[in-house]
Amino acid sequence: MNRTSDFRQKEVINISDGRRLGFVCDVEINLETGKLDAIVIPAEGRLFSFFGKDNYYVIPWSKIKKIGEDIILVEFDERDMRRDYRGSY
Template sequence: MRLSELSGKEIVDVKKAERLGVLGQTDLEINEGTGQIQALLIPSLKWFGFRKQGVEIRVPWQHIKKIGSDMIIIDVPEED
């Protein structure tokens, strides 16, 4: 799958049944040595289209359960 094919897909948390963002408005954490995507970095607050610095949700790649035609389903374990 190409990165351009991921762009525009909604990111949905399966446990909370909530929309976290849209890929394209998120950042990717990439391993410089291997070129593999390590995590999605999703800004959690926006104000008039601007990101609030330092506030983001990090979703490790292994928590992505399914990439569909319209959305990416993630399953992040609850923090204790």
């Protein structure tokens, strides 16, 4: 994988519970180091979109366990990763 845009073509699965989380919509990059810090995935059931905010899972690089051809396996507690995100998507 050479580009961050390659992440958008991969489905993200949480190996903690086997759930399919969706596809990457954005990434967070540390501009000082040039390293990818996290991937961003829209949270399902966007209940707050009615009020003008969307919730997303922001998954740190340390929680990514495996990147395959078609999927990204992550391991995390979804309650700890859900938040409002206003990135450059």
